[in-house]
Amino acid sequence: MDNVVEKQKPVVVTPRVKRSRFYYVGRILTYAILILGAIVFIFPFFWMISSSLMTLGETITRQLMPKVPQWVNYVDAWNQAKFSKYFLNSVLITLGTLAGLLITSILAGYAFGRIDFKGKNILFGLFLATMMIPESVTLIPNYLLIRGNIFPIPGGTWLNKYWSLTVPFIANAFSIFLLRQFFAQIPKELWDAARIDGADHLRFLIQVVLPISKAPIMTVLLFGFTGSWNAFQWPLLVTTNDTWRPIMVGLWSFVNEAGPQTHLLMAGAVISLIPILIIYFLTQKQFTQGIATTGLKG
Amino acid sequence: MTEATISVKPKVSGTTLHKLRTREQITGYLFTLPALIIILVFGLFPILYSFYMSLFNWRVTKGAFVGDKNYLLIFGNWTNLLITLAGVALIVGAFWVWSNAFKSLSKGETIAKVLAAVVMIVGGVVFVTGWGQMLDSGNPSFLKSLIVTLYYALGTVPAEVILGMILAFLLYQDIVGKDIFRMIYFLPYVTPSVTSAVVFQIIFSLRETSIANMIIGWFGISPQKWRFEPKPLLNLLGLDISGFLAGPSLALFSIMIYGIWSFVGYNTVIFLAGLGNIPKETYEAAEIDGASKSQMFRHITMPLLSPTTFYLTLIGFIGTFKAFNHIYVLRTPSAGDSVITTSLLIFDNFYKANQYGVATAQAIVLFLVILGLTLAQNKLMGERVFYG
């Protein structure tokens, strides 16, 4: 660190600033906007939760609030939609996908953001280009792939197997793009210093970059989790029995079956939301810590 | 980059430097290898296979090789396409002339502006001619769907990015209940569209008593048919325009609101991550130097947030062009083709009409459109991104 010369900031005691009127107006405005926005955003959920606690009769007669909260709806929905089995499947699938996603995205994001290698831009462009094709046409070629129709794959076919639900999703251009943006912003001095200490890219990545990149990595985690948890078109295609069916496919069939039973449908929807909210809380804690370049100044 | 630094570069000989560079290259490739394999197999292969399918008269089974017939069904003939693309190129060229040409001459700017205007008008005329011919001899539904997709993208992406940024900024302050607010704004994104759509069907129902109708009732507007209404929004507001400038239908507008509601949370979370990446010290230093809050926003926050903004705008556009679920669950036959985006059209052609060849050709064209737009965005915005 001695080789890096920088402007030294003297420690200054800032005098008490007299809070102008603008400060309070600004605060009130801020709260007003946030609350108004929150009402707009949460209103549909208010309706969802309200309906999930109604009886069928109350949904038929279009009541706004249930007279007596029907918590039993949640139990009913859970049983009818066979959520226990599907829940476990979803957890396992998502964990596996996330593990792979983190590895591939961090490595590739770092490479694109910080290493200069030939053909880097073309490769990155290629990655991004693969995200530009509508899903409806990629379903069938990918389906053929995982059945081993295009070239032989280990295991013969991945239909109804764990691998078809995880492997195609362990790399994702958007995650790589996101991490690339963040990794590129890391000051060059950190790398120079590490290189002098004898570190190579891998060590730098693990020991320096990762600890200060909690926010973007948590973001990748959060969205990776959401994407995997909420996926349903592909899992629907590659599972024909219960073995690895994930929760959204279960919800989908539940929607088809329970259709007119709004109260159960809404209960099922709320249940499927809860895990994501938990992950959200866990990851968002990292955000509030005000990540910064802790190693730089000293 | 930060201020001038004096760094000591270790002295190395030529060959070692070369070896270091090669090692660097290899590291780069190795790092991207895992992702590369997966993306090539599951991302690139379907595109290639789709291209392959588009060259055949492929219904449920592979038919005869027809070369570019499926593509001609879209444009009419290649000349039409070339004319349209020439028009686009001219318009883009006009921007380039505006910003770059004749800088050195004395009256350079004025000449540039005049020339740019001329080129733009010519380009516009050429474009409209080409487009008209494509409408005549090609597939008007496909072309209309491109416009609908464009409306949807322009209507949702800027709103989502701006709202996301504002919300993130507000939520980054010291607010009471900040965590709860963040969760509320994030909820719509994680709700599966099969269930949130049911809710929006009810909110935007055409009954007089629906929420949406009640709200506009407060402003004295009569109940509308929302997602069943194929008439352009501007017409309903009283402006008598038709054609492209009439804009999206009320039905599409309702779907846009649903889209914005769903994705603002995503943008907010990512902006928050971006804000978190800006060192507090930078703000403190500026404050000591006497900068005002708005100056700090303009000169610190915005530039340091620009990689994030760039990312969100780019994938926002890609996402809306590909968008399917949100539109699928809210579309109605009553809205007609005013809500049929290109991805919906492709889906219908693929699964309902079994026209694999035609659908994949359309998908490849959509892919190229998205690619073109992305490259354009990259050029326009990419250079303004500041990687601190």
Add this chain to the structure above:
Amino acid sequence: MKRKMFSLIAIIMIAAMVLSACGTPAAEPETPVEGAVDWTKVTPAKNIVFWHQHTGEAREAAMAKIVSDFNATNEYGITLTAEYAGGYGDIYTKMLALLNTPDVPDIVVGYQNQIATYQLADSMFDMNTVINDPVYGMAKADQDDFIPSFFQQDVYPLYNNQRLGLAPNRSMEVMYYNMSWLKELGYDAPPATPEEFREMTCKAAAQPYSGAKAEGSMGYQLSIDTSRFASWTYAFGGDIYDGTTNQYTLNSPAAVEAFKFLQGLFADGCARLVSENYGDQTDFGNGTLLFTIGSSSGLPYYTDAVNEGAGFEWSVAALPSTGTPKQDVYGASVSIPKSTPERELAAWIFIKYYTTPEVQKLWAEASGYFPVRQSVADMMTDYMAANPTYKASWDLLEYGWFEPAVPGYDFVRDEIEVVMAAVVDNPALDVQAEFDKLNEFGNKTLAEQLEQIVK
């Protein structure tokens, strides 16, 4: 960068094309093995798979029982596994990718137009090769026990009258009506003709039901669905498809008249569109909607809706028609994708079992669908007595008619729905002109699809 990227992509594409041409693309038809199979030389396969779309406790329990009974009692040692493979659309998507490959299920549910699409690839088993077989066939008495229109529905003139499926259940389009409200309006029976229908809907729009549990009143809500298009056309004495010329007749005088009629109802405020999923069912249940038209398989849901809602007297009837009623009958059949003779035979054996009277009774009572055999109806007198609305629908089956079983029908359905929706809401539109355009579109689509048939 742009240039390099394009050349890179171009190179890869060309390479892949060359490689793909060497590979095995999906759904290429194998040369079908011609000639009759001697079934006595074939041993039925031991393990077969059935893809279905049934959900819900009652149906799943019934299906489980049927399957376990079959596995326990069949004399060939066949074990069937029934799998929920998604909704009809999902199964359709999966099948399209698997046609003519060994990974097809042995039995699959499907609508007739979906089967017609599969058959473009000549991928379905013709049951005619085994139905009259001396050893494995179905006795003539049994065949005659099937309700004729149901039995015929799976014979495809488009494919030389091959039998590509068998019906295990059916349902029918019926008109649900609120009898209590009708009485309040001064009537003692549901409408038999369109004029009566009009009178009643308009009166109801103006005079809410006294026992309604929610605000508002409306005579009829039209759901935009091709089956409504079909049944209203039938109600006015026409048809939407001509089986002899194999052409759509979407612009028949009956269809035009039917929709001018509906246009009028809308313009006068007596009818309007359904505004959200199951909105008509909900409104019927809470007493604010006098008539709805929908599938008889919705009976259990309507029963719940009314019981939990306004609780009034109600039933179902044939749609009001200008002549003899013609009721739209529909339902998925079970079909056998082509594979090996062993698997096909085992699949056939299960299908025969599925359509035996006892199994039919169990299935019908659990699912709310109709059985397909007359003798079963006779066995269900208790159930019918307990469910008078079910009996009322069953009695209408003699008037059964059905929609075309042609490939690409789903695509035409979408267009029909767009035109339907535009026409009813807009009195200025010329129904005849719009339907003429629609018919042209339908026939053009059909012609394109038929080009693909493997001769």
